[in-house]
Amino acid sequence: MGSGVWPLIALSACLGLSGLQVYLSWKSSAKALSPPEEVLESKPRRKELVVAVVVFALYLLAIPWLGFFLSTFLFVPAVSWALGERRTRVLVLGAIVVTGAILGLFGWFISIPFPKGVGIFASLSRLLR
Amino acid sequence: MTVHYLNALATILAPENLIAMVLGSLWGLLAGALPGISTSMGVVLLLSFTYTMPPMTAFVLLVGAYLGGITGGSITSILFGIPGEPSSVPTVIEGHSLAKQGKASYAMWVYLLCSIFGGLFSTLVMILATPLLADFALRFGPAEYFALTVLGLSVVSGLSGGSLVKGFLSCFFGLFLATVGTDGITGEERFTFGTVTLLGGFNFVVVMVGLLAVSEIFLEAEEPFQEYKGAVEYKGLLGELPPFSLFKRYWITMIRSPIIGTIVGAGATIASFLAYGEAARTARHEPEKFGRGAVEGLMAAECANNASTGGSMTILLSLGIPGSNTTAMLLAAFMIHGMQPGPLLLSTRPDILYGIFVAMILTNLLLLVLVGMSIRLFLQLNKLPYSIFSATILILCVVGAYGLNNSMDDVLLMFAFSIIGYFMRKFQVPVAPCILGLVLGDLAELSLRRALLLSGGSILGLVSSPISAILLAGATISVIYPLFKKPKGIRGV
Numbered sequence: 001m002g003s004g005v006w007p008l009i010a011l012s013a014c015l016g017l018s019g020l021q022v023y024l025s026w027k028s029s030a031k032a033l034s035p036p037e038e039v040l041e042s043k044p045r046r047k048e049l050v051v052a053v054v055v056f057a058l059y060l061l062a063i064p065w066l067g068f069f070l071s072t073f074l075f076v077p078a079v080s081w082a083l084g085e086r087r088t089r090v091l092v093l094g095a096i097v098v099t100g101a102i103l104g105l106f107g108w109f110i111s112i113p114f115p116k117g118v119g120i121f122a123s124l125s126r127l128l129r
Numbered sequence: 130m131t132v133h134y135l136n137a138l139a140t141i142l143a144p145e146n147l148i149a150m151v152l153g154s155l156w157g158l159l160a161g162a163l164p165g166i167s168t169s170m171g172v173v174l175l176l177s178f179t180y181t182m183p184p185m186t187a188f189v190l191l192v193g194a195y196l197g198g199i200t201g202g203s204i205t206s207i208l209f210g211i212p213g214e215p216s217s218v219p220t221v222i223e224g225h226s227l228a229k230q231g232k233a234s235y236a237m238w239v240y241l242l243c244s245i246f247g248g249l250f251s252t253l254v255m256i257l258a259t260p261l262l263a264d265f266a267l268r269f270g271p272a273e274y275f276a277l278t279v280l281g282l283s284v285v286s287g288l289s290g291g292s293l294v295k296g297f298l299s300c301f302f303g304l305f306l307a308t309v310g311t312d313g314i315t316g317e318e319r320f321t322f323g324t325v326t327l328l329g330g331f332n333f334v335v336v337m338v339g340l341l342a343v344s345e346i347f348l349e350a351e352e353p354f355q356e357y358k359g360a361v362e363y364k365g366l367l368g369e370l371p372p373f374s375l376f377k378r379y380w381i382t383m384i385r386s387p388i389i390g391t392i393v394g395a396g397a398t399i400a401s402f403l404a405y406g407e408a409a410r411t412a413r414h415e416p417e418k419f420g421r422g423a424v425e426g427l428m429a430a431e432c433a434n435n436a437s438t439g440g441s442m443t444i445l446l447s448l449g450i451p452g453s454n455t456t457a458m459l460l461a462a463f464m465i466h467g468m469q470p471g472p473l474l475l476s477t478r479p480d481i482l483y484g485i486f487v488a489m490i491l492t493n494l495l496l497l498v499l500v501g502m503s504i505r506l507f508l509q510l511n512k513l514p515y516s517i518f519s520a521t522i523l524i525l526c527v528v529g530a531y532g533l534n535n536s537m538d539d540v541l542l543m544f545a546f547s548i549i550g551y552f553m554r555k556f557q558v559p560v561a562p563c564i565l566g567l568v569l570g571d572l573a574e575l576s577l578r579r580a581l582l583l584s585g586g587s588i589l590g591l592v593s594s595p596i597s598a599i600l601l602a603g604a605t606i607s608v609i610y611p612l613f614k615k616p617k618g619i620r621g622v
Contacts, residue, residue: 001577001578001581001586002315003312003314003315003317003319004319006304006308006574006577006578007305007308007319007320010301010302010304010305010308010570011301011305013297013298013301013304014298014301014302014305017294017297017298017301018298020294021292021294021295021298024294044351044352045350045351045352045353046351048350048351049347049350049351052346052347052350053347053350053548056343056523056544057544059523059527060527060537060540060541060544063527063537063540064537072524075520075523075524076517076520076521076524079516079519079520079523080514080516080517080519080520081516082350083350083515083516083519083520084516085514085515085516085517087514090514090516090517094514094516094517094520098517098520098521098524102524102528106528106532112528112531112532112535113535114531115537
C-alpha cells in the first residue's frame with residue numbers, strides 16, 4: 001500500500017458523502033411542501049461578525065510588524081467595540097488589564113518569544129520585556 | 130508487598146516529597162488550564178529542575194505535574210470552551226454548554242469528582258495490573274493497533290447528531306487532514322505544496338483551537354450583544370456539589386468510562402472520545418441533551434480522561450513503552466535518573482515503582498482539595514464583560530497556536546481553520562468527528578500499512594488475531610447499530 005492510497009480513500013469518501021448529502025438535502029427540500037414553521041426571532045448580526053473577523057485578521061497581520069504586545073493592546077478595544085461594547089471605561093481598562101496579564105504571564109513568567117515588531121516597535125517590545 | 134507500600138508511604142510523606150507533590154500539582158493545573166502549554170510541555174519544563182533531585186522526589190514532582198495537567202485541562206474547556214488537549218473536546222461540548230446555561234459551578238464539581246474518581250480507579254487498576262499486563266500487551270501488533278483506531282473512529286456515530294452522513298464526512302475530512310505532511314513510512318511529502326510549515330502536518334492544537342474555540346466566538350458575535358457572558362452564582366464551597374443520586378442514576382457510565390479509560394492505555398484522547406461516544410449511544414436519561422450540556426457526557430469524558438493516566442502509566446511501568454506524549458517525557462525522566470522502566474523495574478527498583486503507585490493515589494486526593502478550593506477563583510473569570518472575555522479568548526487562542534513552535538504560520542493556519550469551523554457549524558456539520566479523524570488518522574494509516582506489509586498485502590491479516598477481530602467486530606457493530614435504532618435527537622457539535 002503506497003503513500004497515496006490512504007489520502008485517496010479519505011478524499012473519495014469525502015466526495016462520496018458530500019454527493020450523498022447534496023442528494024439528501026435536495027430530496028428533503030423537494031418533500032417540504034410548506035415553509036418551515038420555525039421562524040428566527042432575531043436576525044444574526046452579520047455586520048458585527050464580519051467586522052470582528054476582519055479585526056481579528058488585521059490583528060494577526062499586524063503582529064509581525066507592530067509586535068505582539070502593542071498589537072494586543074490595540075486589538076482588545078477594537079474587537080470589543082466590534083462585538084458591541086460601547087462603554088469607554090471597559091474598553092480602556094480591558095486593553096490595559098488584558099495586555100498586562102498576557103505580558104506578565106506569557107511574556108515574563110513563561111517567556112514565550114513573541115514577535116517584537118519592526119523599527120521603533122521592536123524597541124518598544126524590548127522595553128516591555 | 131505490604132512492607133513495600135508502607136516504605137513507599139513513609140518516603141512520600143517526607144516533607145521534601147510532599148512539597149514536590151504540591152508544587153508539581155499546582156504547576157500541572159496551571160499548565161493544563163493555560164492554552165498553549167500542554168501537559169507534556171508542563172512536564173518537560175519541570176524535567177530540567179529534577180536533574181539534581183533524589184529520584185523519588187523527582188518522580189513525585191513529575192507525577193504531580195502529569196495528573197495536575199490532565200485535570201487542569203478541563204477547567205478552561207468548561208469555562209471558556211477552549212480545549213487544552215484533544216481529549217478535552219467532549220468536555221468542551223458538554224461542560225461548556227452547561228457553563229453557558231449558568232451552571233459552571235455545577236459542571237466544575239461534576240468534572241472534578243469524576244476526574245478524581247477516574248484517576249483513583251485507574252491507579253488502583255494500575256497497581257493490580259502492572260505486574261500482570263506485560264504478557265498480554267506484548268501481543269499488540271500493527272493489526273491490533275489498526276483495529277483499536279477503527280474502534281476509536283467508530284464513535285463518530287455517537288458524535289454525529291441527527292446526520293450520520295455529515296458525521297462521517299467530517300471524520301473523513303479529519304482523516305484527510307492527517308495525511309498532510311511527511312509520510313511516516315516512505316518519507317514522501319504529501320499536500321505540503323513545497324512549504325516547510327506543512328512538512329510536519331497539521332498540529333492538533335492549531336486545528337482544535339480554530340475549529341472549536343475561535344469559531345465559537347465568531348458564532349457568538351452574531352448573537353445579540355450581552356454585557357456579561359453568563360451570571361455565575363457561587364453558593365459556597367459545597368453549594369453546587371452534585372447529589373449522590375446523580376452518580377447513582379448514571380452508575381453504568383461511572384463504571385464503564387473509567388474502565389474504557391484504563392484499558393485504552395494509548396492515551397486520553399481515544400479514551401475520552403470512546404467513553405463519550407458510548408454514553409451518547411446508550412443514554413437512557415435525557416439523551417436529547419447530548420451536545421447541549423449533557424451531564425452524563427461530561428461525566429463519561431472526565432472519568433475516562435483521567436483514568437487514562439493509570440492506563441498509560443501501566444504500559445510505561447510494565448513494558449517501558451510510553452502510552453502517551455506525557456509518559457514519553459516520564460520515560461526520559463527514568464533515563465535521566467539512570468533507570469529503565471519495564472518488566473525489570475519491579476525487581477531492580479521496587480522503591481520507585483511502589484513510590485509512584487502511592488504518589489499517584491495521594492496526588493489524586495490532593496487535586497480534589499486544590500481544585501475544589503479554587504473553583505470560586507476560576508468562576509470569577511466568567512464575570513468579565515463579555516466583549517473583553519471574547520477578546521481574551523481570541524488572544525489566548527493566538528498564544529496557544531503561536532506557543533507550539535513560536536511561529537506565526539501556526540496562528541494563520543488556526544485562523545483558516547476557524548473560518549472552516551464557522552461554516553461547518555453553520556451548516557450543522559459536527560466538528561468533533563473531524564478532530565477525532567485528525568488525531569487518529571496517522572496511527573490508523575501507519576498501523577494498516579505495517580499490518581499489510583507483515584501479512585504480505587493480505588487484508589485477512591487484519592483479522593487473523595482474536596484481539597483485532599474482536600475490536601473490528603465491535604467497531605462494525607458500533608457503526609451499524611445506530612442505523613437500525615430510533616434517532617434520539619442528539620445534536621452533533
